[in-house]
Amino acid sequence: MQDLQSAKQLVQAFHANLEVPDADPADVLRTHCAETLTWHGFHPFNEIKGPENVARAFWKPLGRSLTSLQRRQDIFFAGHSEIGGFAETWVVSMGHLMGLFDAPLAGIPPTGKIAMLRYCEFHRVAEGRIAETAMFFDLPHLMEQAGLHPFPGQTAQHLVQPGPRSHDGLLFAPQPAREGETTLALINSMIANLGQWNSGLSLEDELRLDWAENMLWWGPTGIGATYTIPRYAQQHSGPFRAAFSERSKTSHVARLAEGHYAGFFGWPNFSARLTGPFMGLPATGETGEFRVIDIYRREGDKIAENWIFIDLLHFWKGQGVDILAQLPQNDPA
Incomplete structure (x- = not known):
């Protein structure tokens, strides 16, 4: 090792x-x-x-x-x-x-x-x-x-996204092992609580099990960034759950933590069937896969910030929508 x-x-x-x-x-x-x-x-x-x-x-x-x-x-x-x-x-x-x-x-x-x-x-x-x-x-x-707007139905905010509010994300030096273990345990709790969409709690109360009330969710362009549990539920998590059904279990290639930071990625992370409108585009009824990276910052015993990378071009191409082929210079007209 x-x-x-x-x-x-x-x-x-x-x-x-x-x-x-x-x-x-x-x-x-x-x-x-x-x-x-x-x-x-x-x-x-x-x-x-x-x-x-x-x-x-x-x-x-x-x-x-x-x-x-x-x-x-x-x-x-x-x-x-x-x-x-x-x-x-x-x-x-x-x-x-x-x-x-x-x-x-x-x-x-x-x-x-x-x-x-x-x-x-x-x-x-x-x-x-x-x-x-x-x-x-x-x-x-x-x-x-570049002045292009491929996803007209973005529900949150597009930004050039900052790093951690705490300005302590560059862990070049060794970190206490216990801190990383605590962070990883919190991420695993969050995955268990959110991963299957069937807790029986309201979405906001489900989030409060592991997330700080003033959480920051730095989502990909096309979905956007959002702030606080209520706005995250309103501007991303709620619309996302409403758009999809038959979500698979989460699968990761790597999941790790050091200090107050953790992350994972999947290839893909999960799949789900698009049964409602999403990102301003209509339902297809097709199952699509989500390639995802999530990076987390823990503050105390809650997740304070989350940066998310989702290959939306891959997802939509699998739904029959080739965003790159629609770019102006690729338009035969």
């Missing part, structure tokens, strides 16, 4: 080398990643195998699109994943990738102006190399910055 501090140092070096001027991403990935690297990215990048392929398909196009690329990191922590019995070591990074939007990315037209792409990544470190990565990024957020 990889030591947490050495795993953090590996990922920090990887990040730093990606930002070296004129660095070749393929060289950087070959240096820091295993030859058998598996990379999970949002649609249209999806799953990629091997460092060179990841560099060619994602990092090089990203660098051409967002020039003078800079990582603005808000949360950084590591842990041994509960999934699989704490045998795997993962390092988590979350924030924005910032640059000058000078060339199209995934068909999104450039602005020539500063742009910030929300991201969160999980890196599994084994034998001194990054062996697996989940790299999630909010492309609809970039669309909004």
